[in-house]
Amino acid sequence: MFVLQVVIVLLLVVSAVVAQFLQARHDTNQEARNRSMAVAQTFANSPGIVAALRSPDPTAILQPSAEAARKKAKVDFIVVLNTDGIRYTHPKPDRIGKKFVGTIGPALRGGTVTEEVNGTIGRLVQVVVPVEDSHGKVVGLVSSGITTAHVGTTLGHQLPLLLGSAAAALVLATAGTALVSRRLLRQTHGLGPDEMTRMYEHHDAVLHAVREGVLIVSDEGQLLLANDEAQRLLDLPGQAEGRSVLDLGLDTDTAALLSSGRIATDEVHLVKDRLLAVNQRPTDLRGGPPGSVTTLRDSTELRALSGRADVARERLNMLYDAGVGIGTSLDVTRTAEELAELAVPRFADFTTVDLYDAVLNGDEPQSGTELRRTAVRGIRDDAPLYPLGKRIDFVASSPQAHSLVTGEAVRVPSLADAPGWLAQAPGRTERVVEYGIHSLITVPLRAGNLVLGVVNFWRSGKPEPFDPEELVLAEELVARAAVSIDNARRYTREHTMAVTLQRSLLPRRLPEQSALELAYRYLPAQAGVGGDWFDVLPLSGARVAMVVGDVVGHGLHAAATMGRLRTAVHNFAALDLPPDELLGLLDEMVGRIDQDETPADGAAVIGATCLYAVYDPVSGRCQVARAGHPPPALVHPDGSVEFPDVPAGPPLGLGGLPYETAVLEPAEGSRLVLYTDGLVEDRERDIDVGLELLRAALERAGGSPEETCRAVLDSRLTARPSDDIALLVARTRKLEPDRVAEWQVHPDPAEVGRVRAVVTERLTAWGLEELAFTTELVLSELVTNAIRYGRVPISVRLIRDRSLICEVSDGSTTSPHLRYAAIMDEGGRGLFLVAQLADRWGTRYTPDGKVIWAEQPLP
DSSP, X not given: OHHHHHHHHHHHHHHHHHHHHHHHHHHHHHHHHHHHHHHHHHHHTSTTHHHHHHSSOHHHHHHHHHHHHHHHHTOSEEEXXXXXXXXXXXXXXXXXXXXOOSOOHHHHTTOOEEEEEEETTEEEEEEEEEEEOTTXXXXXXXXXXXXXXXXXXXXXXXXXXXXXXXXXXXXXXXXHHHHHHHHHHHHTTXXXXXXXXXXXXXXXXXXXXXXXXXXXXXXXXBEEEXXXXXXXXXXXXXXXXXXXXXXXXXXXXXXXXXXXXXXXXEEEEEETTEEEEEXXXXXXXXXXXXXXXXXXXXXXXXXXXXXXXXXXXXXXXXXXHHHHHTTXXXXXXXXXXXXXXXXXXXXXXXXXXXXXXXXXXXXXXXTTSOEEEEEEEEXXXXXXXXXXXXXXXXXXXXXXXXXXXXXXXXXXXXXXXXXXXXXXXXXXXXXXXXXXXXXXEEEEEEETTEEEEEEEEEEOSSSSOOOHHHHHHHXXXXXXXXXXXXXXXHHHHHHHHHHHHHHHHSOSSOXXXXXXXXXXXXXXXXXXXXXXXXXXXXXXXXXXXXXXXXXXEESHHHHXXXXXXXXXHHHHHTTTOOHHHHHHHHHHHHHHHHHHHOOTTOOOOOXXXXXXXXXETTTTEEEEEEESOOOOEEXXXXXXXXXXXXXXXXXXXXXXXXXXXXXXXXXXXXXXEEEOGGGTOBTTBOHHXXXXXXXXXXXXSOSSHHHHHHHHHHHHOOSSOSSOEEEEEEEEOOOOGGGEEEEEEOSOTTHHHHHHHHXXXXXXXXXXXXXXXXXXXXXXXXXXXXXXXXXXXEEEEEEESSEEEEEEEXXXXXXXXXXXXXXXXXXXXXXXXXXXXXXXXXXXXXXXXXXXXXXXXXX
């Protein structure tokens, strides 16, 4: 900065010197012109010059006088020449008689010439004037001048003084600049002009922008500065700065405080209608100028601002609570209730939520239909508003109808003065006004382009109506709730679809059979429909198969997979396979499904557990195998409960390990309980704890399967389970011995006749003579085939159940096949006849061979 100032001073000095030099030179040249003009005119008008010019030798007469005049006048030359420009005189005699160097035309016409030329004696300033006779005729010319070298001599004498003066001025200016710069740096703490300018602008902007009054008063009580806020708070007159604070029209106490300069901390002064908190400090505590600085704060406005800040904070908290507390469940009704509970009493005294019935069912709403009051919340329970569950058809003039049609919120400051709302139900609306409810905000529940319903906020406690800011808050609350309600609606739709699909895949009714007394329960999960399933399948020989399974996951995919497994079990059960072999086939099928439907990242999408049991009412045995499924529970007739040791195979789809079948022999009247893991396992307890709780529930249950189901679910479940639950309870029965007949057959064709005889005798004893002929024919064909193609031992068994069952067993594993015999074939028609005469027939394999069976309906 100092260098810049020195450079500026130097430039100023140089400029002054140059200007002075140019001015001196100009003045010297002008003086030379004037002197030359005076000398030339004086010589031209001197006496005798005209006569000398007309004399025979003008040089002899004029040369001495010209030289004398030149020396006295201190010019460099005086030249006299004729009208042709020939010199008569010259300081250098050898130039006499030669042509004059310069312009003489204007002088010949009576004028004068002043010019700078390169003459015979160098660069010079010369003047040419005419010499006229008494008649005004130009008879000659006189030129006088000074050379530039002579002119510069005068200037050269002045130049040292000029340069010396400039140098002295430069030194003085530099010294002064250094002193001023040093003082400025000390006073500005080293800040440059840019920083000082920016700091001043910032300080000025802050001073007048703060919401706090600032006053600076001198020690003499003169107001030096007042920012905009101080002028507003004190209502200062115009041009107050520079005046005494005692003359500003302030109250006595405030003026006395400002003029005293004493220290004050949060002193409260009443200035007109404002309570001002005043703080005052002296300005000379750290070496500053004497005086005081005062700050003013409007405590009245601060309280109002604090109140508004509390309101804004409460509204922000409400919005936060809405984001956290609304939509905690995927239930439309519960979500609407959460909105109403949040709004009362923090925002409104009463809140009602009205939704279309289609929304409650998970469908998209249809405009023009009635709404159902889904949630009601209030500070009291006796308000004459529409009750919960009421179907409402809003009239076109009502605020609710306007919101539903336009999708915009409506604020009704005074219900008593709202004819559109009063027209909804005149008797009820009048009671609402009489009750004290006086203001309303109605906001549509919008989710995208859908209007799901309307939310009404009612006010009765506060006398003030809802204001526009509260309308904005209501819209924000409802907007957040609308998203949650729409999500719950979508979930309800998908859940309903999945439940419908699953229930369509589950058995609608249990098949008729005599081996078991059955009862069941199925409950879908709260999180969504899963893949739990069960089934009861009648088998040959009066046997019954029971199956319970669980597909991993929830939703439509799990339900569809469950349907595929159930169909596969039906098909495999028709083959009369043992439980372990059936689970092996299921495992292979699930593995193929898993492989076919696994996404690119390799994550499995299918997995299932299953328990398969076959009960034979003739022998009283039950064969059980399970694939990753919880074990069955067996409730004995005396009420004791055990969990039989059934080998636990791997879940379906893992492959690699075989399954094992356990054989149980429950006493007649025992209850076999099959279930899925949702009954005994959840996130809060281990499965072993769940099994013990199930044991306790079964010990307290009644004797029938229906009572058992009811007791188990009542003691074990909440309202909405976290996982699907399938429960199947079967009480065992045994066929009486007199309803089963069995004979051993020797491998002799003659035995066929004996078999027909004993069978006819037994049918007569059972009162089934009408079936004797067809039974004899069926058994004749089956026994003949066993003797001809089978191996010993051969036996025949009749079972009288809901149908007449004929069974022929032998030690061979070769299964006969039904075919069409040619016209000329002697054999091949036996099984065809059996198929025509029997209602059902088939083959099942046993460890000792096979059994061919046929069923006939009882008359």
